[in-house]
Amino acid sequence: MVKAKRSEVPKAGFDLSATREIVLNKLKQLGQRIVEQLVMKELPEIKLPARTTSNIVYDADLRQYVLGPKLVTRTARNVKHLRPLSQLLWMALFSKQLVEKKKTSTLRDAFYNAIGFGIDFEDQNESDNVVTELESLLGVIREDFNIYPEERSSVFGPLVVQYNVPGYEGSRLDLTTIPDGAMIGPAMATARFIKCEAKQVFVVEKGAVYQRFLEEGVSKTFKAIIVHTAGQAPRATRRFIRRLNQELKLPVYIFTDADPWGVHIANVLIYGSALAAHVKELTTPDAYWTGLWATDITKYKLPAMRFNEEDTRRIAELEKDPRYAVDPWKREISYFKKLQRKAELEALSRYSLEYIVTNYLPEKLEEVKKG
Amino acid sequence: MVKAKRSEVPKAGFDLSATREIVLNKLKQLGQRIVEQLVMKELPEIKLPARTTSNIVYDADLRQYVLGPKLVTRTARNVKHLRPLSQLLWMALFSKQLVEKKKTSTLRDAFYNAIGFGIDFEDQNESDNVVTELESLLGVIREDFNIYPEERSSVFGPLVVQYNVPGYEGSRLDLTTIPDGAMIGPAMATARFIKCEAKQVFVVEKGAVYQRFLEEGVSKTFKAIIVHTAGQAPRATRRFIRRLNQELKLPVYIFTDADPWGVHIANVLIYGSALAAHVKELTTPDAYWTGLWATDITKYKLPAMRFNEEDTRRIAELEKDPRYAVDPWKREISYFKKLQRKAELEALSRYSLEYIVTNYLPEKLEEVKKG
Structure with a gap:
C-alpha cells in the first residue's frame, strides 16, 4: 500500500x-x-x-x-x-x-x-x-x-476520492485500502479526486489480468491506477477513465484481448461509439491502445485460435471505419487479416503468471511511448 | 451508516x-x-x-x-x-x-x-x-x-471484515463505508467476519435492485447485509453467502426475476448445482427463495412478458428435478406452466422506484416467515 x-x-x-x-x-x-x-x-x-x-x-x-x-x-x-x-x-x-x-x-x-x-x-x-x-x-x-448502467467495473490504485452521494458527503476512500478493488458505481463515478500519487492509468479488459496486476503490486511499482472494464466498458467507467486523464493529466494505457472485440473495446474507450455521437463526455482521445496487438501474437509466440466467420466479418467492418484509419489500428487490422488468428491476454501466462507484469508490460509501455 | x-x-x-x-x-x-x-x-x-x-x-x-x-x-x-x-x-x-x-x-x-x-x-x-x-x-x-472465478459480485451492510491476503493481513473494512458496495474478490471471500450488526441477509440477482436497496437505506432499516449476485452467483459468492448463514447464523432471503433462469439462480444458491456434486461448501440449504414468484406476477399485477420456447422447455426440465419437488418451487413451477409469463424484479417499479422497498420487501418477508 x-x-x-x-x-x-x-x-x-x-x-x-x-x-x-x-x-x-x-x-x-x-x-x-x-x-x-x-x-x-x-x-x-x-x-x-x-x-x-x-x-x-x-x-x-x-x-x-x-x-x-x-x-x-x-x-x-x-x-x-x-x-x-x-x-x-x-x-x-x-x-x-x-x-x-x-x-x-x-x-x-x-x-x-x-x-x-x-x-x-x-x-x-x-x-x-x-x-x-x-x-x-x-x-x-x-x-x-442519474440514469446509470447496471454493470459495474472496478478500480484500484494510489488515489483518494471524496464521495458526494447522500449519506456519504465528504467521506473519503483511499483506493489502495480495498484489496479486491473498488466498484465504479454512481458514488465512485461522481466522487471528487482529492489526492493522487499515480503517474499513469492501466485499463484492462480481463478480470484475471486485473487481479494479476493487483497481486503483483503493479500500482506501486508502476505508480499506476488500474481500471478493470469487465469487457466493453460501462458508460460510467468510460467517463471515469476520461476524468482520470483530463482532471489528473494521467496518460492512459489500454490492454485488451487480441481479437476484433478487444480491439473495439479499446477503440470505443478512445474515440467513442457511433451510438454516442451526441455526447462528448465519454471518450479519452489521448489514451493509448497498448496491447494485446495482432503483431504481439507473433512476437510473443502466443497460443492463438483460428478466426471464425464472425471474426473475419467483424475485422472487415472495422477496416472501413474512419476510427481505424491510423496506426496502430490500421497496421494491426491488416495484420489480423493476414494472420487470421486471435489470442487472449491470459495467453501470456504460457511463460508464467508473472510474465505479463515483469516482461510484457514494461516492454509494451516502452514501445508505445516511442510511438 | x-x-x-x-x-x-x-x-x-x-x-x-x-x-x-x-x-x-x-x-x-x-x-x-x-x-x-x-x-x-x-x-x-x-x-x-x-x-x-x-x-x-x-x-x-x-x-x-x-x-x-x-x-x-x-x-x-x-x-x-x-x-x-x-x-x-x-x-x-x-x-x-x-x-x-x-x-x-x-x-x-x-x-x-x-x-x-x-x-x-x-x-x-x-x-x-x-x-x-x-x-x-x-x-x-x-x-x-486459489483458482477463482473472474466474475465479481458485491456486498454492502453492517459487517466489519478483516483481510488476510498478502499486504493486507489484519486490515479491516466496515462494509457500510463503501457507498457502491464492496466487491467479493479473493480478499473478501477469505476475510474473517469480525463484527456484525445485521439480523438478516438479502441476496439480489439484479444490479438495479441492489442499488435501490442501498439508496433506500435497506441495510439500516432492515438491519441487513445485501449481496448482489449479478446473475448466476459466482462460486466465491455462493460460499460467501453460506458463510454469512453458517458463521453468523443469519437468515438469507433471495430475490430473483420471475423466470426460469431467476428461479434456478435461487435454487442453485440454496441446493447447489449438479456440476458441483463433489463439493459441499457452496450451498445454503436454509436460505429462502422469497421472490419474485410466478404468483407475484398475478398478485402484484406486474407487466409480464410471454414465455418463449426456451422458457417453456426450461420450466419442463425444472419440473422433473428433485430439487424442485417441494414448495415454494413446486407450486411456483406449476403456476409458471399455467401462466406462461415471466417478469423482472424491476417490474415492481411500475408503482414507484421505492415500492420494492416500502411494500414488496416487508410483505414478502412476512409471507415467507409464516411459511
Whole structure:
C-alpha cells in the first residue's frame, strides 16, 4: 500500500452539486418552454438534434463521431408526434425527480416506471431511445440525470476520492485500502479526486489480468491506477477513465484481448461509439491502445485460435471505419487479416503468471511511448 | 451508516491460514503417494470419485446432489490413463505453487500456464475438467487452492471484515463505508467476519435492485447485509453467502426475476448445482427463495412478458428435478406452466422506484416467515 504523502489534486474537476444544478436548470428551461407555448395558446413543440445515420459524422479534430447540424421537430401540431413528444416530456419529468431526490435509476427501471404511469412504450428499446433523445436535447449524458448502467467495473490504485452521494458527503476512500478493488458505481463515478500519487492509468479488459496486476503490486511499482472494464466498458467507467486523464493529466494505457472485440473495446474507450455521437463526455482521445496487438501474437509466440466467420466479418467492418484509419489500428487490422488468428491476454501466462507484469508490460509501455 | 457498537462475532469461522495448511498437506500427501509408488518400483496410480451421471445422486438429507461411492482409477499401468494422470498431477503442482506463493489464478490462466509447461490439453474445457477432478480428489473447492472465478459480485451492510491476503493481513473494512458496495474478490471471500450488526441477509440477482436497496437505506432499516449476485452467483459468492448463514447464523432471503433462469439462480444458491456434486461448501440449504414468484406476477399485477420456447422447455426440465419437488418451487413451477409469463424484479417499479422497498420487501418477508 502506498503510504507516502500524496500530491494534492487541483480544485477544478467534476463537481456533483454543480452538475446537478446545471441539469436541473436545463430541465426547468425545457418545462418552461412548453408552458410558455401553452400559455400563448400555441401547440407545444421541441427541436432536437437528428440522430439519423446521415447526421452522424466523424469529426477528425475531435477524433470522435458527432452529430451534424440537422434538427428534427417534435410538435403537438402533428398527431403522429404527440406520442414521442409526451414520452420525451415524461422522461424529462422522471429525470428531474431523480436528480431532485438524489436517487439513481436504470434504463429498465425508467421503462417500468413509465408503464406504471400510463406512458405508452412498446418495449424497453423504445424507452431507451427516448432517454438518448433527452441526452441529445439537454447536451448531457444520462448519468448526469442519474440514469446509470447496471454493470459495474472496478478500480484500484494510489488515489483518494471524496464521495458526494447522500449519506456519504465528504467521506473519503483511499483506493489502495480495498484489496479486491473498488466498484465504479454512481458514488465512485461522481466522487471528487482529492489526492493522487499515480503517474499513469492501466485499463484492462480481463478480470484475471486485473487481479494479476493487483497481486503483483503493479500500482506501486508502476505508480499506476488500474481500471478493470469487465469487457466493453460501462458508460460510467468510460467517463471515469476520461476524468482520470483530463482532471489528473494521467496518460492512459489500454490492454485488451487480441481479437476484433478487444480491439473495439479499446477503440470505443478512445474515440467513442457511433451510438454516442451526441455526447462528448465519454471518450479519452489521448489514451493509448497498448496491447494485446495482432503483431504481439507473433512476437510473443502466443497460443492463438483460428478466426471464425464472425471474426473475419467483424475485422472487415472495422477496416472501413474512419476510427481505424491510423496506426496502430490500421497496421494491426491488416495484420489480423493476414494472420487470421486471435489470442487472449491470459495467453501470456504460457511463460508464467508473472510474465505479463515483469516482461510484457514494461516492454509494451516502452514501445508505445516511442510511438 | 451504522454507527452503534457492533456485536462481536464468535472466533470460529473461516480461517485462511488454516485452510492453506490443510490444502498444502493434502497436496503433499498426494505427491508422497506418487513418490512412494515410484520408489517401490510400482507404476503410480490414483483413485478418485467418479463424476459420471450414474454416480451423481440427490441426497435428500443434505438437500443437494452428491457423488455416490463409485471410484475411478487413473493408473500409469494403462497407457490411455497416462495423459489424464499427468494432467492431474501437473494441476496439483500448479495449485501447490499458487497456495505457497499466496497468489490467485483463474481457470483460463491455468490452461495457458499448462500449455507453456508443455502439458497437452486439447482446449480449456479439458483443463477445467482436470481442476474439477482435483477438487473431488482433495475434497476442497478450487478457491481453496486459489483458482477463482473472474466474475465479481458485491456486498454492502453492517459487517466489519478483516483481510488476510498478502499486504493486507489484519486490515479491516466496515462494509457500510463503501457507498457502491464492496466487491467479493479473493480478499473478501477469505476475510474473517469480525463484527456484525445485521439480523438478516438479502441476496439480489439484479444490479438495479441492489442499488435501490442501498439508496433506500435497506441495510439500516432492515438491519441487513445485501449481496448482489449479478446473475448466476459466482462460486466465491455462493460460499460467501453460506458463510454469512453458517458463521453468523443469519437468515438469507433471495430475490430473483420471475423466470426460469431467476428461479434456478435461487435454487442453485440454496441446493447447489449438479456440476458441483463433489463439493459441499457452496450451498445454503436454509436460505429462502422469497421472490419474485410466478404468483407475484398475478398478485402484484406486474407487466409480464410471454414465455418463449426456451422458457417453456426450461420450466419442463425444472419440473422433473428433485430439487424442485417441494414448495415454494413446486407450486411456483406449476403456476409458471399455467401462466406462461415471466417478469423482472424491476417490474415492481411500475408503482414507484421505492415500492420494492416500502411494500414488496416487508410483505414478502412476512409471507415467507409464516411459511
